[in-house]
Amino acid sequence: MQTHYSDLLVIGAGLSGERIAVEAAQAGFGVTVLSIVPARRSHSSAAQGGMQAALGNCAMGKDDCPDVHFLDTVKGSDWGADQEVARMFVDTAPIEMRRLAYWGVPWNRVVPGKSFYFKGGEKFEKVEPEDRAGLITARSFGGTAKWRTCYTSDGTGHAVMCTMDNRCAQLGIDVRDRCEAIALIHDGQTCFGAIVRSLRSGELSAYLARATAVCTGGFGRIYKATTNAVICDGAGHIIALDTGAVPVGNPEAIQFHPTGIVPTDILVTEGCRGDGGTLLDVNQDRFMQIYEPEKAELASRDVVSRRMTEHMRKGLGVKSAYGDHLWLDIRHLGDKHISTKLREVDEICKYFLGIDARTQLIPVRPTQHYTMSGIRTDKDGAAYGLTGLFSAGEAACWDMHGFNRLGGNSLAETVVAGGIIGAKIAEFLGGHEVKFDTTLVRQAGAQAEERIKAIVSGTNGHEDVYKVRGALQEALMDGCFVFRNGPDLEKCIDTLHEVYERSGRVGLRSNGLGANPELAVALKIRGMVKLGLCIAYGALARTESRGSHTREDYPERNDRDWLTRTLAYWPDGAEKPVLKYEPSSPVYELPPGDRGYGGGKIIPADPASLTLIKKEVKG
């Protein structure tokens, strides 16, 4: 087994991973970045809408400031966010957008003068100020008080990813694709790096480092309907959870997106609704304004997803061979808007549905979209449980999103958190020395080899890995989707335990040689089911509704008992996760209150139990 050494090992070359790498390399440290796919193909590149930052340049973002962004973020999180982290994030975001402009991102800019926009299907006029000409502009996105989402046409993630990867190339950072981390090397106290499988040759190597950062993105692929890329299957969470020492925060906090196309679940951006697209039912009537008179289509996405499901349950969905769906209508936005500002959407309709969005309706339904849940870290990005292990981006629960992240806040998080945590890692590296125990490294390698041998030779059984994965995905769609309730969750847990047992008996049907794809899934399947069980147990225990976690049998948000974050551990050899809890936030700059949308009753917290901090919050 070959061994590589660097100061910092970053697992994941999406925006968060590369941003960390850049920060550490600029501070003079040797960095290796690993990725399953070439860096630019990371899922960050699929984000179309944009990044939130309170620059306040455009007319509709006038008087915006980090304080207003803070209010939106904490309200959006349904008070599940760590408010210290949310504060750091909103304050840093505008600077980070400017830094990205300096590095080369072609942000859309303010064009002074009159222009039109649509809201709820109606046309409005706005006048962009002369003195802001050429500054970074913004568009509207669900759940925000101001237009705050910086964008580059319909390919923000792609454009920022290109710039970040260019920056890595410029700094000479060693970015290696087709390298998949399959285990962390650790002694229960400290993390020393990872065991990595080459997706070219199938060979294993040890990547040793004084610090390791897991930036592997979300894990939507454990659901059947998801907007996520096929590589978003939780590999990073799995290797962290497998240590037994590191918890997954709020596993039950999973976001669903209102507009995945039917049948492939490819996302059409929230920008569609932000720009004035509307949702229609089987009678081609708008309905969101019935449920949400003020925000209508622009309410936060858990609210929109829930209302859509509710409306379809009333029998007002459109029947199709793939189940019920609703319509998204952007016809009135016109050719120019659709072919420039919403070009990717236009292409998706053409290439994947064979329809023209200028004249036809787009079939959509809610689908899994984002994992607020992730490797729990402190505000410096240091993972709970192991020294030298860090995490950032969608893989992490840092936790600025709580139980619902706002559109545009996660792409912004990747770069903002990456910058902040990268600097903290550089600081850590300055004072952290480790002794690498070669026995430990060899053991970790041998263990991985044993596992592979057993799977390839079918020592434990001959379960078909794709069938086991299918069973996991179905179970979660049934029990842990937009709506949840006690009996269904209990049933889901029973099913998942069966699937878990099967996952231990997986054996290959192919020969396992080289970059064998069946083996790649087989190595993860047990961990994927573990993640599913963490979601189900977390959701069953949380007897309240908060953000995207909606319990039909507990419709109220219960701040008295549940202003907490779930920490799910999986101790070595355990059959199910161990759940612990911590307060949602160490301090409350914004005390728990009403979000102003979504409705629902709140059981208030005992004020004496909250540490409030006084701050003049404008807006």
Add this chain to the structure above:
Amino acid sequence: MARLLKLNVFRYNPQDPKSVPHLQTYVLDETDNMTMFIALNRVREEQDPGLQFDFCCRAGICGSCAMVINGRPSLACHTKTKDLPDEITLLPLPVFKLIGDLSVDTGVWFRAMYDKVESWIHTRKEFDPKALEERMDNAVAEQIYELERCIECGCCVAACGTARLRDDFMGAAALNRVARFVVDPRDTRTDKEYFEIIGNDTGIFGCMGLLACEDVCPKDLPLQNQLGYLRRKMGITALKSLFSRK
């Protein structure tokens, strides 16, 4: 009646000493709105679990899934089976190193390209976190973005006669990358500096201008315009440097 599709797929695993390159045939029933993404995954899950191919976004955004489909380099994920005949032949992209079956190594090729063309903004300015961003005309930003849309799928390189003949030829994707920085006012490189990168037979003067590249680009990048623009610009730079040497 649903069609039965016949898929002839190139198979070869260089890591398996017993493997020899050959075409293998799979038969599959076509379903509504089927893309090659759905078809190939069904083949893998139902018939041949070891079959290698690459998908990531499955939405035409990331550039992972380029392969030669009935003779034409294309993105598999946005190829609909209903646009194809009953018999479909799938080959890996040429030019790039084969990893196995339909999977090729585009990652290493493109990373080498970034270094060759120095794919980043060259500037002497320092970033000032307290200052407002530098202003830019929105039309310029959109012009840059237009060229930034390349997803590095490799189709243009695979289709290019020159790239197939000489492996040091940069290909349309690299030349388009240079054009992206040429139009960016933040990059201070001069024509002469660009000339040093692309003003030779491995760059713009190696291009035969037959435009197979633009024809296959799934993002419809204006490669013809960019190649023409660079050829003129570099031609003028060559002339200038000829005269200034006197």
